[in-house]
Amino acid sequence: MKWQGRQRSSNIEDRRGQRAGGGLGGLGGLGGNRGGIRIPSGGRGSRGGISGLIGIVLFLGIVWFATGQNPLDMLTGGSSASAPGSSVSSRQLPAQGEDELADFVAVVVRETEDLWNEQFAALGEDYPEPNVVLFTDSVNSACGLADASMGPFYCPGDSKVYIDLSFYDQLHRQLGAPGDLAQAYVLAHEVGHHVQNLTGVLPEFNQRRQRMSQEEANAYSVRVELQADCYAGVWANYAGQQNLLEDGDIEEALNAAEQIGDDTLQRRMQGFAVPKTFNHGTSEQRKTWFERGYVSGNPGDCDTFSGNV
Template sequence: MRFDNSRESSNVEDRRGGGGGGLPVGGRSIGLGTIVLALVAMYFGVDPSVVLNQTAVAPSRVEQARPAAAPANDAESKFVRHVLAETEDTWQQIFRQNGKQYAEPTLVLFTGATRTACGVGQAAMGPFYCPADQKVYIDLAFYQELRSRFNAPGDFAQAYVIAHEVGHHVQNLLGISDKVQAARQRAGERQANELSVRLELQADCLAGVWAKNADAARGILEAGDVEEALRAASAIGDDTLQKQAQGYAVPDSFTHGSAEQRVRWFKRGMDAGQLAACNTFQGRGSL
């Protein structure tokens, strides 16, 4: 990725700090291995606390374990600020073109666990968006897992992760998230899972829309960048994760979409560069 013509966002909240690689819970530490297992469990629709062997983490304990740190100027945080700025500038323009106003989200960097308006967020959940406070949360250790465990290295793979979560923010601003959540509450388990898949695939498509428009405006893409994003999308498909964990996939339990679906919808957004291309809810046919 090139950031020659890119600014850095001021909407990054850096909560990283404290020592050690895991969050102390009950006299022990949760390391990356457990975090990865819990992440896989989450993709299956299983409460990550089952894997973490806990039901909750009190906010006071989170704060004690990971004291807030002053915003850093390391390479990773600078990269995040550049990518977030690219999403801000792109979605501001797209919203204006559609007669709407874009409210910029905050991106929170944390280590291990942190308090959110949606409850206590943990690294085991992977990167996530909380609509209640309009913040994107990410433990940067996820990028190491993306490289080493999922074989999806590259700076644009990392940018895709952020762009996907910002896609959820766009859905929230457009009222899509609320409608889907209301429909999921009325639906059975299978139908609720399908609605979740459609929401996630739309966020993938919106990430593609961002990439197309940001590159057209400021030339951010380099050779191989799109392929990096496609590898990342494929690596975190529900079928890929389930086959790694249990040797087979159960499509009815998917909540994020298969590898093929995630790749296809990102490419659709990237090719079209338009919001209209990302209607994953149109009709009830195959995704």
């Protein structure tokens, strides 16, 4: 992607290096913060608080539902991740690399702002731009205290996207999805959730899922997530119109959609897939909807709520 020299968003909150949480200091913070999230024991049936995030985190939320295990432990292959200091030593990117990534994020976010300002203006509406929070290891959000192991997420309570940039290293090395368009796809997907928050899709989802069985809520969540993927595709179309795309970029995004499909992720992490626990969509579905948005460039073609997906 040809992003260098492009304008940057002014809605980036750089909280990297800041400590989150109630007095948990130093390198032991990760273990302590993890206890504060309260997902593992009650995740399956719990309501409210940060459990409300589960349906909208990029993909790792599924691991809580499926196995009750900590996703970070699974991704890193053992419990060593909870040892003090491991959260820091496991970070693969030097600070300089992260600064360039932060610039990249600011550019992509700006391009999403341009796209969605245009789309909302065409409907005679304003587009309140979301803030994007860069954090390290853990962060306080209106949805609760969140850990980097959950992956990037959008919190409707404060209309902010949250990302620990080390996720991009994970995306490349552990999930097999390298490339800057893979990275941009993740951001555009989370911004897609912000758009859904504005259109009412997300509030309706969060209300209706309270009365659903877990299985029904998962199926509903898949439709929400696939629409965000389609919106990410619409963004990729827009990036193409701005001449930002290079050869291989769309393939990078499609590969990312493939690698973070529920079936592929679950097979990688636990050796088998449990379809009724899928809440983001299969690899095939995620690729299909991203591509649909990319080919059409029209968010009106992202209706994932009628008919089969």
